[in-house]
Amino acid sequence: MRINAIRTVGGAIVLTVTAMTLPARAQNVYAYLYDPARVTNDDQLFLNLAVRDAGLTRAALDPVLPRVRSLDSDLPVILFIARQSGRPVDAIVDLRARGASWAQVFSQLGIRYDTLFAGIDRDPGPYYRSSWSYWTAHRDRPQFTDVQVRELARLQLAQRIAGVPVFEVSWLSGAGARGSVPPAFLPATAAFRPGTAVSRRGRSRTACRPATARPSASRITGR
Numbered sequence: 001m002r003i004n005a006i007r008t009v010g011g012a013i014v015l016t017v018t019a020m021t022l023p024a025r026a027q028n029v030y031a032y033l034y035d036p037a038r039v040t041n042d043d044q045l046f047l048n049l050a051v052r053d054a055g056l057t058r059a060a061l062d063p064v065l066p067r068v069r070s071l072d073s074d075l076p077v078i079l080f081i082a083r084q085s086g087r088p089v090d091a092i093v094d095l096r097a098r099g100a101s102w103a104q105v106f107s108q109l110g111i112r113y114d115t116l117f118a119g120i121d122r123d124p125g126p127y128y129r130s131s132w133s134y135w136t137a138h139r140d141r142p143q144f145t146d147v148q149v150r151e152l153a154r155l156q157l158a159q160r161i162a163g164v165p166v167f168e169v170s171w172l173s174g175a176g177a178r179g180s181v182p183p184a185f186l187p188a189t190a191a192f193r194p195g196t197a198v199s200r201r202g203r204s205r206t207a208c209r210p211a212t213a214r215p216s217a218s219r220i221t222g223r
């Protein structure tokens with residue numbers, strides 16, 4: 001019986017220690033979203049800038065992140081939808097976790113597709129050309145795929161963060177090796193990379209500051 005008791009106590013200790021370490025592990029995994037010094041690649045930089053632009057704190061965002069299918073793919077769209085709809089991120093994550101497509105999320109939250117084309121009144125470049133052509137031909141009843149919504153939402157976020165015309169970002173995206181926003185997005189946001197002293201236009205300057213959070217964070221977090 002003494003051996004069984006020892007095993008029981010030992011098991012309880014292991015479970016307790018494991019439970020205590022999980023939050024710490026989660027914080028380490030997502031640290032780059034809040035701390036520019038923890039960014040190690042272009043995709044992480046893009047997400048870091050997007051989170052800071054939204055004004056989201058770790059306390060508000062960390063609890064929902066484990067339910068996000070893919071941070072690289074879904075988090076930019078979640079932040080875009082939160083800003084457009086005024087809904088908290090956890091409500092959007094819930095819809096997505098229940099299997100809703102982005103088209104269904106747009107429909108349920110009453111978001112218009114023209115928000116994905118803000119600032120675009122002509123061909124936005126090769127990478128977005130097919131989406132733009134489809135939009136101009138089907139404005140009445142568009143049916144966008146998850147990939148199209150994702151890439152257009154990332155484009156809008158990139159333009160907002162960089163503070164440059166959307167066409168600058170869209171044409172840079174088309175020149176990127178993968179066509180996606182983050183790699184080509186960096187020339188327009190060099191000033192935000194930790195440790196750099198290069199302006200958005202490539203000219204040196206004395207100081208660089210990260211993107212500041214916009215004042216609408218309370219609408220995004222629901223707090």
